[in-house]
Amino acid sequence: MQIAFDNSYARLPGRFFAPLAPTPVRAPSLIKVNDGLARDLGLDPAALTTPDGIAMLAGNQVPDGAAPLAQAYAGHQFGGWVPQLGDGRAVLLGEVIDQTGIRRDIQLKGSGPTPFSRRGDGRAWLGPVLREYVVSEAMHALGIPTTRALAAVTTGEQVHRERVLPGAVLTRVASSHIRVGTFQFFAARGDEEALKALTDHVIARHYPEAETPLDLLSAVVAAQARLIAKWMGVGFIHGVMNTDNMSIAGETIDYGPCAFMDDYHPDTVFSSIDRMGRYAYRKQPEIAVWNLAQFATALLPIMGMAHKDAVEVATRVIEGFADLFGAAWEAEFTAKLGLAQTEEEDVALTYDLLMRMAKGQADFTRVFRALSGENPENARTEFSDPTLFDAWLPRWQARILTTGRVARMQAANPAFIPRNHRVEEAIAAAVDGDYAPFERLTAVLVHPFRDQPEHVELMAAPAPEEIVQATFCGT
Template sequence: MLKLESLVFDNGFARLPEAYYSRVCPTPVPDPYLVCYSPQAAVLIDLDPAEMARPELVETLAGNRLLPGMDALAALYAGHQFGHYVPQLGDGRAILLGEVKNAAGEGWEVQLKGAGRTPYSRGGDGRAVLRSSIREFLCSEAMHALGIPTTRALAIVGSDHPVYREDVETAALVTRLAPSFVRFGSFEVFYYRNQIEPIRQLADYVIARYYPELAARAEPYAELLREVARRTAELMAQWQAVGFSHGVMNTDNMSILGLTLDYGPFGFLDAFDPGFVCNHSDSGGRYAFDQQPDVAAWNVTKLAQALVPLLSVETASAAIGDYPQQFGRAYIERMAAKFGLPPGGETVPLLMDTLQLLAQNRVDYTIFLRRLCDFDSTPGALNAPLRDLFPDRPAFDAWAARYAAALRQQDSADATRREAMRALNPKYILRNHLAEAAIRRAADHRDYSEIHRLHALLSRPYDEQPECEAYAAEPPDWAKRIEVSCSS
């Protein structure tokens, strides 16, 4: 583990031509203070977690001082927002400080979100608020603990500097880590400007840095597109299986590495609702939970379109043509495993019928799957803890008999299956009301204990943690009034 002064910064992205970014320094904030940090994320860059308490590091993560080797910049990109092309977006409130390579040879880009105005702020203040920063910090780390590819969150630094949203709030910065923050929109901006060479240079950069095994292929750009489509399909399967809704699946929020990127108005399912819309700003429901796989497919076609100058339309179409099958296969495999069943045979209709039953009875998705781990397949077993979740008891009884028969057909031992399923069905997720309680304590009382408690809890989402049982309960009635929008 390294001291702050021992971190060696580079910035590979900055060695690209300046067409891809603008050099800009963070705007300092007054009197910054550390709100919270992730020791697990610190280890990614070999930083001793004890260093997080040092004022010098807090000043750095506030954007008030740069370390040797940092080369600060804001990246240019465009994107399709809610289906409409926006010609120039870019890092409007995020600034890339540089890259740290750890002892294992892994490069991690270090980015400050909420670091002030950039040339891409489009009239905005370039700031983030404490509320949204807490949500991003907690969900980034929670998703990683769930095994879902994501950007990481190192820390939140706060300041009493006022920021104006619907109300006056206080400023905060999240330090984000990722191998790369390149997005689909990073290619789109040059396609719509009819600038072919920058598309080629960026594709070559991405292949050399993140997909080196593709460089020697006969059609490396087609292989890049195929791999990004595959990773995106896998990511969507993971989102759908765990009940995660992103909320703003614009192409500028889609990672070229298949990471979950940009946590704004996200949400996890409570009562199972296929049409769940977590973003209050999404009045048309474009990014509803059940639309995510298809939206991702549409986004992949936009990436393919942006790469067409490097390959033929036919080749690009073929490269992404397997997306539906890749998503379907990955989703069914995950869901079947969560149910303790093989992915073939009668499992698919059983899974689909189960989801329909959950929707009809408004059953809590996470609680159902966790209690399913303890299902007793003995003929005539009541399975009361699970049965009690369903208002329509006869419908549950019919389903339970069908599920029990499927388990017995596999000659599956309940005890063995229980342990395997508990490793796949989390007990704890970042429900909106849990995040809201942490936000209220932090904003109203400068009490950050609930952030720390949730971070620790969600770092072990599959463990029982009986002392935290209340965090696994259904949300209270007041939680239904929580609205999360693009400003979140």
């Protein structure tokens, strides 16, 4: 495999990572290569399907020019501080410059134990690999900043979780894998030299317009405000918004117990490990603020001013999240409701619809897609009590701009999302050796805003017996 690596992270001081190669697997077999992403990275998709390509994707061969390593980081997990985390089941092969001039990481996830594995096996089973492939690529197609899936392979080995399951490796691509927890790792150790080096690296890589740590904080706050607003606009619930799962680049990262809502309710939680609802749908903006406050705290020692003054200016930046998020959220829902511009009463109109959807157990995606159609009255059938919708409809109709409404709204309201029961259906079939549901799902989700009548059943809400009550972390 000829890959033009340029590994900037590997040039940082040795305490940023542990250099090591992936652990080879017994009998790798290709599941899927993302041809379009491969070409974007300057790679030959056909070469990735050869024995040498598959060996690289499985971690059995390290390509020339790679600098494989596991990154060190720390983090708050469900609010509790963990001083030592790091890549416990992932190895960063290296970085490439894509066809648009953007630096991208290529990482193997599920590639074996590392010094940060904390007694784990460093492996992934097939289910989480397919879930991350499906959901991350769907998020990309929805226009939401995200890590992406380049390829998935099986390992020919078994992974022991609640039961014995087939192993797999995901090749993940990101603008970087640097997290809030990466900064926390060095701040907790009082390593200001490393904090400065990391800050310079991130500014050069992601925010070249920034000049100071405070500028970096402002840029990351703005990026996260935009990102979380986009999550809210499609009913996405990350499920595990720990500080080690918040990307400094403003991308969605680490698709563990994530899910898209079916019936709308602001308190919806899917993660099996989120027993207190810390990361419920409605709480995602405030958790983002909490995480960003930890980022700000990590930067305080290198702000170049007295501690009290640094706290004051950083606090103002964090407090600015509310207005940034509010504006981004309003823009998302203004587009979803087909409004030409947001007026003061439109925010109340939006919240009133959401409240009625919660009371009426209405499907989030299907309501907005139905409103986008030629006959928006069809949305009433999504409500257990249609009169809830009937009382709202005339107020909305008085506000919408009818010219070009359908095309405009359908470009903001997807017909297809990776519904939980369909993802689980694809995983179950794949465990039995049938990848057809996975292939079909990924193909449909490439065009989420397009009507695809031949796949209309993938738009359907789950039947009562199909409802997924909980999603699980891959470890």
